[in-house]
Amino acid sequence: MRTDIFDELWQIMCDRELNPPEKSYIVDILRHRKGIDKALEKVGEESAEFIIAAKNPDYDQKVYEAADLIFHLMLALKRIGVEFEDVISELESRRK
Template sequence: MSDTLARLETTIASRRGADPASSYVASLFAKGRPRIARKLGEEAVEAIVAALAEDRKELIGEAADLLFHLMVLLADADVPLAEVLAELDRREGTSGIAEKASRTA
């Protein structure tokens, strides 16, 4: 499963300097982080709508879009996916309530 995300991360990195007219990823990078973040937010809302509509097929598609745009945002911020996965590993086995409390303390 993480092979897919690793390949996506590599593809996104390779398109970072591409011609925005020929690459959607390059066009997002050219528009800057605010546009990338806004697009991520739009995809999150669309995933929520699909989930509330109980449209499984649509939710799968929107979840893929959401992950894709998150990966673009991470790349723009120079945050490797490995660091995000390491944070998830660190949290594994910890109560979500306890973990959240540790961030606000």
């Protein structure tokens, strides 16, 4: 399974938080005036879109919405100060 993309995305999020470019969707979410609420709204929105896609036959849409949900969950984790590596470690600890 390829998981390097998670590391790469997390590093991009960390870098953009510390060195924000002029225009960045990541920075917009992380520094939004609504604070954590904006990131959580996106997780809720993407969750709903994934649920709808999961109940429909279009495989590509399921993949697209799953990717959006994971991306926005990672952004929310970043916003609340939870390291993605700690989430991975928790998942690993659940393996039996």
